[in-house]
Amino acid sequence: MKTESTLEKILVSGQLAVTSECGPPRGALPDKVREKAEMLRGCVDAVNVTDNQTAMVRMSSLSACIIIKQMGLNPLLQMVTRDRNRLAMQSEVLGAYAHGIDNMLCLSGDHPHFGDHPAAASVHDLDSIQAVDMVRKMRDEGLFQGGQKIDGPPKMFIGAAANPFADPFELRVARLAKKVKAGVDFIQTQCIYNVDKFEKWMEGIVDRGLHEKVYILAGITPMKSVGMAKYMKNKVPGMDVPDELIKRIAGVPKENQAEEGIKMCLETIERLKNVKGVAGFHIMAIE
Amino acid sequence: MITAERKPIEDLINSVSSCRRILLLGCNECVTVCSAGGRKEVALLSSALQMHFMKEGKPFEIKEITLERQCDPEYVEELVPHIDSADAVLSMACGCGVQEVARRFKDKVVLPAVNTKFMGASERQGVWAERCAGCGDCVLGMTGGVCPIARCSKQLLNGPCGGSTKGKCEVDPDIDCAWQLIWDRLKALGMTEKYEENIPAKDWRTGRGAGPRKIVREDLAS
Ligand code: SF4
Ligand code: SF4
Numbered sequence: 389m390k391t392e393s394t395l396e397k398i399l400v401s402g403q404l405a406v407t408s409e410c411g412p413p414r415g416a417l418p419d420k421v422r423e424k425a426e427m428l429r430g431c432v433d434a435v436n437v438t439d440n441q442t443a444m445v446r447m448s449s450l451s452a453c454i455i456i457k458q459m460g461l462n463p464l465l466q467m468v469t470r471d472r473n474r475l476a477m478q479s480e481v482l483g484a485y486a487h488g489i490d491n492m493l494c495l496s497g498d499h500p501h502f503g504d505h506p507a508a509a510s511v512h513d514l515d516s517i518q519a520v521d522m523v524r525k526m527r528d529e530g531l532f533q534g535g536q537k538i539d540g541p542p543k544m545f546i547g548a549a550a551n552p553f554a555d556p557f558e559l560r561v562a563r564l565a566k567k568v569k570a571g572v573d574f575i576q577t578q579c580i581y582n583v584d585k586f587e588k589w590m591e592g593i594v595d596r597g598l599h600e601k602v603y604i605l606a607g608i609t610p611m612k613s614v615g616m617a618k619y620m621k622n623k624v625p626g627m628d629v630p631d632e633l634i635k636r637i638a639g640v641p642k643e644n645q646a647e648e649g650i651k652m653c654l655e656t657i658e659r660l661k662n663v664k665g666v667a668g669f670h671i672m673a674i675e
Numbered sequence: 676m677i678t679a680e681r682k683p684i685e686d687l688i689n690s691v692s693s694c695r696r697i698l699l700l701g702c703n704e705c706v707t708v709c710s711a712g713g714r715k716e717v718a719l720l721s722s723a724l725q726m727h728f729m730k731e732g733k734p735f736e737i738k739e740i741t742l743e744r745q746c747d748p749e750y751v752e753e754l755v756p757h758i759d760s761a762d763a764v765l766s767m768a769c770g771c772g773v774q775e776v777a778r779r780f781k782d783k784v785v786l787p788a789v790n791t792k793f794m795g796a797s798e799r800q801g802v803w804a805e806r807c808a809g810c811g812d813c814v815l816g817m818t819g820g821v822c823p824i825a826r827c828s829k830q831l832l833n834g835p836c837g838g839s840t841k842g843k844c845e846v847d848p849d850i851d852c853a854w855q856l857i858w859d860r861l862k863a864l865g866m867t868e869k870y871e872e873n874i875p876a877k878d879w880r881t882g883r884g885a886g887p888r889k890i891v892r893e894d895l896a897s
Contacts, residue, residue: 501828533876550837555841625838626837
């Protein structure tokens with residue numbers, strides 16, 4: 389074990405882990421965080437708390453993580469390299485760990501172009517792979533990125549994202565290998581709708597033995613309606629929604645579409661449970 | 676080259692509206708090549724301004740000069756006989772040229788007539804695209820000759836991100852994904868193993884990280 393993280397314990401034990409997410413509110417109301425997180429109590433092993441997701445300003449991930457921690461749940465701090473340089477990221481990691489938050493996810497983040505502050509400058513002092521490397525070094529070597537010693541290193545269980553559906557497909561296993569090389573402990577994938585393609589990607593992972601070095605949590609998002617399915621297909625970069633899926637959800641009456649979406653997720657989960665290398669599920673319920 | 680685009684005519688009219696005599700300066704280097712501020716553009720802007728102020732019935736004189744290189748003190752010196760007769764200088768050079776004229780003539784207002792954009796190359800007739808961000812420590816040798824800093828929208832040194840779609844960047848389908856280009860080049864060169872070498876965090880001090888930069892060549896400096 390590299391950390392004291394409950395998520396790590398579960399994954400090491402070989403049980404399927406389940407994570408989900410809680411997007412902080414677009415305001416300063418702590419009860420909004422509590423309401424949402426409460427829904428996840430008893431259902432998940434860790435709660436991802438997004439970091440200015442889709443480049444829209446929200447309550448900071450760390451503050452919402454602290455609220456969730458105080459509720460007795462297990463938060464997972466997401467951190468994008470878009471909004472912070474290496475100083476700010478490291479101080480955030482120290483702060484999070486001081487509050488008992490010991491899981492995190494290093495991401496590059498959506499481009500500001502997609503959000504509500506398109507005029508903002510992106511930072512990208514580091515990329516997500518360099519961020520993983522930095523947090524690993526803080527934990528395993530007790531050193532800051534700049535090389536100085538840390539007085540009380542943070543023992544973070546370090547995650548990153550992977551999108552098996554983005555292009556070029558032939559690079560997607562190699563990019564994961566780079567994250568493993570940087571020291572990532574677990575991966576949460578993009579929402580899986582094209583299960584065949586995902587399985588092909590997992591084969592590549594298993595062929596290289598990467599599944600023995602990193603825990604892969606398969607990303608699941610229930611479709612709520614045919615409208616959402618079409619939007620995901622056409623508007624969200626790097627999302628792969630097969631036509632059959634759209635056809636299937638379009639084939640049921642509107643009031644039953646959400647239920648059908650959940651049914652499809654359960655089928656996907658059942659199928660993926662048998663895929664070698666899948667260590668758990670990351671369920672992203674989009675509001 | 677350094678690329679630039681002329682500011683909108685209304686902005687330029689506004690910026691010189693309190694002047695009676697202006698010196699309109701072009702530059703024969705980059706801005707000539709990218710058709711933003713060479714001799715030809717100086718002549719066009721000059722007539723547009725004269726026409727405007729003539730219509731308004733306002734006295735307005737303009738003198739056109741295009742220097743060989745406006746970022747070079749040696750050529751800027753050529754302005755000495757002309758500078759006093761102008762209330763202000765309107766420069767069509769890049770930001771470097773504007774500043775060189777301002778540095779030389781301390782009591783003269785120098786106004787920019789173009790927006791300086793980026794270091795780029797010509798893609799085809801009339802199209803220029805960004806290529807280099809001047810990071811001061813070139814990594815093109817590792818990336819198949821395609822710059823991840825200037826050409827990836829997130830300046831990822833270990834891309835591509837999860838938004839790369841059919842060779843295009845998630846930010847805009849008109850932008851090629853730099854990491855797709857890098858991968859294609861590495862493949863063509865038989866250097867795909869390079870891809871899996873993690874590029875470490877960049878030392879931005881060679882770029883803008885340590886403040887304004889200077890090159891001093893002891894062998895040449897006087
Ligand atoms: S790596 Fe740096 S110097 Fe080389 S092209 Fe890119 S920005 Fe310019
Ligand atoms: S799509 Fe390609 S160019 Fe655009 S941000 Fe991602 S890696 Fe960079």
